[in-house]
Amino acid sequence: MLTIPETVAAHADAAVHKVALLRTPGLLLVRTMLAGAAIGIGVLVMVTAGGPLVAAGSPWAPLVNGLVFGIALTIVLVAGGELATSAMMILTQGALLGRVGWGRALVALLAALAGNLLGAMLFAALVHTSGVAGPGTAAGEALARMVAHKAEATTSELVVRGILCNVLVCLAVWCWGRIGAGTAGVAVVVGCVMVFITSGFEHVVANMTTFSLALYGDLPHATLAEAGRNLLAVGVGNTVGGALLVGAAYAYGVRPAVAPATRLAPPAPVPAGVLLSLPVPAEVPDEGALR
Secondary structure (H helix, E strand, O other): OOOHHHHHHHHHHHHHHHHHHHHOHHHHHHHHHHHHHHHHHHHHHHHHHHHHHHHOOOOOHHHHHHHHHHHHHHHHHHHOOOOHHHHHHHHHHHHHOOOOOHHHHHHHHHHHHHHHHHHHHHHHHHHHHHOOOOOOOHHHHHHHHHHHHHHHOOHHHHHHHHHHHHHHHHHHHHHHHHHOOOHHHHHHHHHHHHHHHHHOOOOHHHHHHHHHHHHHOOOOOOOHHHHHHHHHHHHHHHHHHHHHHHHHHHHOOOOOOOOHHHOOOOOOOOOOOOOOEOOOOOOOOOOOOEO
């Protein structure tokens, strides 16, 4: 298991890779869209597996939803992709260690959010066309209840739910970075995700798919204004939770590995046993792309 300083250093290397992807917009777009679609898979399996339980009034529905949604983050971590919510932690740690500038980190985060949204919208369009979560299905009814529940929440509630959500998501990614891939890593990821879903916290990328499906299906409470309010409030909350309460908290006291003048120098090798990057693409020499 890596120490805390070693994990922060590995995440700082990851931040360099994320910022470097801005030089190849096409590659960045594909990888962010893949991550957005992967989280959409979690939304889909949540409404299809938990929908019948919700319809039956089962008290086990939230727990089942939480357990099955873990597949989404696991796919992102194993298959690779650029997910905005974990980037909130990783880019913050890279900036605090002086490996990337704050301005470039912000641009990389906004690019990840935009790409995640496009991926979520495309995935939701395919699911909507398939009819598996359409009106009259258990999944469709569960989706309608989800959207209504989100619409009933105040903006301040959404922000706080977003904070709590990304604390758990980033803790999952943080623990994965320390432990590495394997049974223990997957168990921690599934456990952290189960807590945030079962508790009813809010994940901005998951909500991109949820509201896209609802808008395509013309569900009650699903409007562009409500989707915008939700994504903005939850996005702010996720940023606070991931960047400040996990990213900055774990980076506190860790000395910068390099001076700010060398910000975009090639990163040091990622320590063995930590899955932080995809294979190095030909279009970005000597720099990989991280989730």
